[in-house]
Amino acid sequence: LDDLEQRLTGDGGFGDDGTFTGDATVTHWPDLMYNAPYHVALENGYFEEEGIEIDFVGSEGGGTTVRNVVDGGLPFGEVATPAAINAYLAGTPIVVVAGATRTVDEINWVAPTGSEIESIEDLEGGTMGFTSAGSVTETTAALVSSNVDEIDPESVEFQEMGGVGEGVTAVEDGAIDAAANMDPIYSDQQEEEETWQVVFWAGDYVDRFQQTSIIVDPDVVEEYPDAVETYLDARAQGIESLREDPEAAAEVFSDGAEGFSTEVMRDAIENVDPDEYYTTGEFDVEGLQNVEEAMYATDLLDEDEDIPWDEIFDQSFLDEDDHIDFEEI
Amino acid sequence: MLELHNLSKTYGLNDSSVSTVNAVDGIDLMVEEGEFVSIIGPTGCGKSTLFELIGALIDPTEGEVRIEDDPVTEPDERIGMVFQDTSTFPWLSVIENVEFGLKMNGVPKTERRDRAREMIDLVGLSGFEEASPTELSGGMNQRVAIARTLVMNPDIILMDEPFGALDEQTRLILGEELLRIWRETGATILFVTHSINEAVHLSDRIAVMSARPGRFKEIVENPLPRPRTDDILGRDEYNDIVNRLWDELRAESKKGLQQKMEEEAQEYGAPEGA
Amino acid sequence: MLELHNLSKTYGLNDSSVSTVNAVDGIDLMVEEGEFVSIIGPTGCGKSTLFELIGALIDPTEGEVRIEDDPVTEPDERIGMVFQDTSTFPWLSVIENVEFGLKMNGVPKTERRDRAREMIDLVGLSGFEEASPTELSGGMNQRVAIARTLVMNPDIILMDEPFGALDEQTRLILGEELLRIWRETGATILFVTHSINEAVHLSDRIAVMSARPGRFKEIVENPLPRPRTDDILGRDEYNDIVNRLWDELRAESKKGLQQKMEEEAQEYGAPEGA
């Protein structure tokens, strides 16, 4: 604990009644959809109202974000759920205290406008690009192919592209038939001209997927539970405000993000349906089931390995009503 | 017989707008077979240039070189050269250095090995065949270079200050060995040196070159009988010829030094009172 | 008066179990004020070591150095040294080189400039004050080094083959200038050279050193009168003394050369028949 205080003295520290000063991270800060609620909460002063003075620092997706929380001495982080589980299983001291996003509605697969690939049927025997191994596009692709009836998923070749940019360049050149894309990048690329036609949206085949969750340093859970409370509270207010006034949220989001216009953000928020996409903390059984399935599918978990949900997840900061029974998963 | 007719070289004629240097000017010389001729002259007077002309490493501006009445226009195997600086190849062993020219001319391995060994013996380096030149002293390296030239069996050997980098005593010892080798091979030798003693010790005739443009100011016959043992040093003829050469050279050397300082001054950018 | 008493140096005594080199062994010498003494000896006989001992750059194993009866134990400003290799600082201009020692001793700028200029004049380099040593020839660099030593006004100047790297004619000319400077400054000069001619040309006495361990084999008085103009070369006394020194030196030189070749052979790894 000395260690924790020491780590925090540089950046701030915790007070009583849940106030604190410090840094936190959100995966893909500040641009991708996970970040919108925080931008809104910051802009509207929800954190300040709770006595929280906070700065968000960026990190890439996947395990890197979890790493950043741990090595960066950050008390809070919103990270990819599979990465959090994986980190815990590797012996990293973290606690998952809340869900954050529960669909993959921002993800789609695109082909150039006017191309013959117009829907998922046209991918029969074709090639589909995903971004990188272990990424949400890979896991989603795996789930899609297990849910799809229209075509034989065995006939589709999946190819790792390296990133969204590499994928869309490849699909432009005709090297692959459909490339993974995601908001707000997709809306940005659509803004000036209709560059893409959407082959399918991931959400059409995968209903729930607990994409991201909120992890906290166990010492903080132990010593400053109030801080966890206030932090989740501020974020939840951000989501509510976003749901109420997506127009205003889009403007705030575009200000906070780097290089995307208000129009793009408005389209992006509309595309994900904030009511479904964000959760104010509660977990989703089906979403977690899909996470587990995806982790088996992508070899993040061995066949015989079980996820000790009770150890990793701590629902004590959520409303009683929202608690789920991990046995159901 | 080696003949030089009106041999001249001016550097920098082709480069437009670069000032030219008249290095060698109208050199005439006839060298008999088996003769040992030394050339002395102040720094920068064109001695090395003269040798490069004779060896046909560069083309003369005027005049020509003839061997037995044939004009020489490209490097000729009858002429061997020994250079002032260390010129042995450090990437070859002593014996490989010596047999290098033979190898390039396609002489079969066993033959060239034998001939190289013989030459190494002649220059007193037996036992060092497999050594690398980098492990040998400057004097030993010059012996290797001499062996490398001798093995080609040249009729004429041009030696450009071969002992320039060595101290006086080592020079003397190597000079004596050179005389022995010369007797054994019967080659014609042209020899550049800065040392009057060395020239007198070794040669039949001594050509004194003027400061630039290099001309032959005088060619002196050496009256000392051979073989020249240590006791020549005390003889009157020895002193006479040394003094005579000193007199010839002194004025030219001052002129040469003057030229050099002026050039440096010019390069440095015209100092006021030098 | 400079006195050397039983001066000896053995290298490598302190490094345990390392073979030692007895470089200088029991040197005794008295040099009068204003005298010009040359030291000749074969390569590696310990001449440089002797000078480093006198200049107190290294500590003697035995014996001592005295000036006017004071023992000298650390570098003394009454002793100036000129080294064999180019020793001018390339990062300073000629005048900065010359005034370097004065500056280190805290002499004010204008004074040291004036004194440096005077010395540059004395060595014949006026006009080159602002040049960089890298732009000058070896001979000019040695003049700068001499000026740098002279400007400190030393009573005793140790010159270790100052003209070693230069050709014979240039040496002669610089030697004559050195004599002029010596007359003008009245300093005591100890002068190492390989050249017997040079030694005879310049000095009052000539010490001949033996091959290693370096001892004084003989100290020869030079009977030639001063000023020594060119015509001394023809005189009998000149020839006598040159011959005498040659005799002294010849045996030692061969021994020195032998030593060197043995060392090299050892290094290379014992060739069979060299």
Next chain:
Amino acid sequence: MSTKSQTPLLDDRQIVRLGRIAVPIVILVLWQLGAEVYGQFALVTPAETLETAVDGFQDGWMVEDLLVTLTTLVIAYIIAVVSGIWVGIMLGLNRFWQEVFEPAILGTYSIPKITLFPIFLLIFGLGMDSMIAFGWFHGVFPVLILTMSAMATIDDTHMNVAQSLGLSQWQRFKEVIVPSILAGLVIGLRLGFSLTFLGIIIGEMFAARAGLGHSLMLYMETVQVDRMLAIITVLVLVASVINAVFYIIETRLRRRAGSSGDVAAM
């Protein structure tokens, strides 16, 4: 040695000057062509990049990152220079310890140091400390090695001169050692700079909270190619300007010291 034509239209100096101007032009032309061939999601045109970069400075997103990176760079570089020179001189003065440590130093220099970056993160945490430490680790070796090898080129005779003139330790250091090693030292400083810079950028690209390398990765992920290229351009410009300064100093020093010892540049 040079091959001069009979009647040159331009003299060598003019050719060199024109050629030097031509190099960036050729690069720009290739860039433009590449942008047209590979499409907007891989490469945008030089003009667009410039516009984005200007916007970055006006809008401030570039400035913030640049400041973070430069601050890290300056601190890491200063530490690398001071420690590198100090250790280099100490080892250079003592042949024995130099020979003891040389293989270890050269060995460390030759490994892909980036692989050790996680250790820095584990020790210093995610933040500027890590970046500084890692930048230092990258940059200190060339400074140290070139200082050390420059020490070996000090002319014994020069040290003898200093001794015979009775210079104090400090005077010897200041007046003889420093000027003697200066040329090699400056090369070390230049290489040290390049490597510190590279180390910091790589570090930021891998894991950081802020900085140009960090944003570079962000814009790579979100396919904002114009911003990505704007950052690369700024990085190249910063590096080039500072290297140009070193180049000028080096040329001066080389001219002043004659062609003394071409210390192997790495």
Next chain:
Amino acid sequence: MAVESRYGSGSFGLSDRANRIRIYQTLVVVGLLGTIELLPRLGLVEPTTLIPLTEMLSEIVSLTVSGELTPHIIQTFSAIFAAFALGIATGIPTGVLLWRYDSLKDILDPYLLTYYAIPVFAFYPLLIAIFGLNILPIITIAWLFSVVIIITNTASGLKEIPDIYPEVGRNLNLSSAQMFRHIYLPAATPYVFTGLKLGFIYALIGTVASEFILAENGLGWLISFSYDSFDVQTMYASMLFVILVSLVVNVALIVIERRLYQRART
């Protein structure tokens, strides 16, 4: 030159000194390795921060036996060797050109000097767009890393050849082919080899570093992936593996280089 080196030779019992140096070198290495072993063993650092050396080694063994390392080793070394081969094939001819044409060298000099300050890793997405997600982008980056040092060393190696060697060749009336094969080539070899040595090390650094930040396989990726997924064992094992490999390669290259220089030293 330091005092010892001036007289440095067998006759002064250097072998004894060499022994002492070797003893101290061993002490330094043993001390370092011992620290790494003991710190975690004695519980002075967390096992999540550092694992004992012996564990790293046994982990290397088990990773190798299980075959987990194999694909990464193949990937990484294919990239290194391909990049290095490409570096030789392009770098040496370019170096020869720069040597033959002075003006070309003068034109490119300042650019070559600043070259290593450019973060070439940043071009990775562009290269993926050009070549696709395969080994080529990595090879290209590693090649970009290694080629310039090969170019500059080749050019300066050829330039360093003393005039006297070609003159000997001309006196023997050698053909141009003989001249190149028997004079220029062997005379320049040691210097060119230094370029190749550095070129190889740079190819290694470039490959591992770009795998580390960007790629999806290879030894560099394995380190960064295991770091991210909190697999400290694999992380240290693969790190140590990369370090050992680069040290072995480096020592081998240095030994060859020494031999060459010994022959060429004049």
